[in-house]
Amino acid sequence: xxxxxxxxxxxxxxxxxxxxxxxxxxxxxxxxxxxxxxxxxxxxxxxxxxxxxxxxxxxxxxxxxxxxxxxxxxxxxxxxxxxxxxxxxxxxxxxxxxxxxxxxxxxxxxxxxxxxxxxxxxxxxxxxxxxxxxxxxxxxxxxxxxxxxxxxxxxxxxxxxxxxxxxxxxxxxxxxxxxxxxxxxxxxxxxxxxxxxxxxxxxxxxxxxxxxxxxxxxxxxxxxxxxxxxxxxxxxxxxxxxxxxxxxxxxxxxxxxxxxxxxxxxxxxxxxxxxxxxxxxxxxxxxxxxxxxxxxxxxxxxxxxxxxxxxxxxxxxxxxxxxxxxxxxxxxxxxxxxxxxxxxxxxxxxxxxxxxxxxxxxxxxxxxxxxxxxxxxxxxxxxxxxxxxxxxxxxxxxxxxxxxx
Numbered sequence: 001x002x003x004x005x006x007x008x009x010x011x012x013x014x015x016x017x018x019x020x021x022x023x024x025x026x027x028x029x030x031x032x033x034x035x036x037x038x039x040x041x042x043x044x045x046x047x048x049x050x051x052x053x054x055x056x057x058x059x060x061x062x063x064x065x066x067x068x069x070x071x072x073x074x075x076x077x078x079x080x081x082x083x084x085x086x087x088x089x090x091x092x093x094x095x096x097x098x099x100x101x102x103x104x105x106x107x108x109x110x111x112x113x114x115x116x117x118x119x120x121x122x123x124x125x126x127x128x129x130x131x132x133x134x135x136x137x138x139x140x141x142x143x144x145x146x147x148x149x150x151x152x153x154x155x156x157x158x159x160x161x162x163x164x165x166x167x168x169x170x171x172x173x174x175x176x177x178x179x180x181x182x183x184x185x186x187x188x189x190x191x192x193x194x195x196x197x198x199x200x201x202x203x204x205x206x207x208x209x210x211x212x213x214x215x216x217x218x219x220x221x222x223x224x225x226x227x228x229x230x231x232x233x234x235x236x237x238x239x240x241x242x243x244x245x246x247x248x249x250x251x252x253x254x255x256x257x258x259x260x261x262x263x264x265x266x267x268x269x270x271x272x273x274x275x276x277x278x279x280x281x282x283x284x285x286x287x288x289x290x291x292x293x294x295x296x297x298x299x300x301x302x303x304x305x306x307x308x309x310x311x312x313x314x315x316x317x318x319x320x321x322x323x324x325x326x327x328x329x330x331x332x333x334x335x336x337x338x339x340x341x342x343x344x345x346x347x348x349x350x351x352x353x354x355x356x357x358x359x360x361x362x363x364x365x366x367x368x369x370x371x372x373x374x375x376x377x378x379x380x381x382x383x384x385x386x387x388x389x390x391x392x393x394x395x396x397x398x399x400x401x402x403x404x405x
Contacts, residue, residue, distance in 0.1 A: 019077040023277035026085040034147045046280045061310045068314035075104035086118040096126040107131045113162045138177040139190025167204040179214040181222045184230045187237035211258040231369040262337030273320035289344035323356035336375035
């Protein structure tokens with residue numbers, strides 16, 4: 001996975017701002033019944049509502065820290081996580097309003113966009129210019145089979161209607177998808193669905209640009225042979241997408257699928273280094289993925305009641321700096337241009353003993369085949385688009401028509 005920092009160029013003066021991310025679990029409950037969910041049906045119903053004053057104190061201590069936070073970061077991004085975070089709207093409203101005057105704090109909300117009643121409560125009571133909303137939607141071909149309501153019915157229509165309503169309200173939205181291993185044959189259909197959604201949102205405003213940003217399901221267990229078969233289907237589906245992406249890029253100056261346009265990928269996920277996550281009981285982890293690990297007890301390194309909260313974050317994140325710079329020799333010449341490997345999953349599956357050896361043991365996830373296959377396709381697309389003597393749009397269209405394509 002590409003190492004990243006939350007960036008807010010719109011607010012930056014003279015360049016990109018470097019943000020530390022603090023994820024907070026507002027509720028572990030959810031109003032959908034997704035069959036691939038790694039959180040499971042039996043979740044901890046605890047909430048942090050009564051601990052908000054303590055959370056304010058910890059956030060304040062982060063902002064006030066000069067040796068680590070102020071020296072390294074321009075701001076703090078607070079990501080609201082679940083479960084479904086909007087099931088606890090008052091928590092979100094109180095938290096956002098506490099920091100509404102802080103220019104160096106922004107908020108990010110993960111949501112399934114299923115419950116507009118709670119979402120509107122939030123919209124009506126906070127400064128929405130400080131909130132980015134990311135909607136989880138896989139593309140109808142996957143969504144209707146996996147992201148189900150509690151009554152087992154498909155949720156797609158309601159989510160798309162709500163997304164359209166959010167766009168009409170002027171909300172800053174993006175989208176994120178999950179791609180199950182056994183649904184690779186739906187990949188092109190999902191891309192087409194996202195393309196249709198983009199056209200729908202452009203009817204609201206030409207400034208609303210979404211991306212199809214799939215994450216391959218790394219939790220559900222499949223055999224190595226099943227994954228190898230899935231890679232073949234994955235390649236075939238992305239070859240069809242590639243042709244459409246070339247057309248989309250020529251028309252819009254960008255790709256629809258966020259995977260395209262990558263470069264040599266030589267970085268680990270930055271979980272633990274520039275982010276931390278608080279679960280519904282106030283425990284502190286490297287990222288929200290660690291909250292659901294079967295090794296979660298050993299991955300927790302502090303909690304909100306720890307008076308050395310900031311010192312613990314500073315010391316813990318520093319430990320990740322050097323290990324995440326080390327790139328395995330097998331990765332240095334890899335063809336992949338996008339690589340998204342979860343370190344928590346690696347830590348769970350690895351048989352190594354050293355913590356960082358387990359954390360960066362990417363190969364145990366057996367996903368390299370997908371990213372290598374895509375890297376070959378992405379490089380071909382980029383070469384086609386940006387060749388030294390690239391043809392003009394008109395020349396391209398004429399050639400395609402001549403070829404009957």
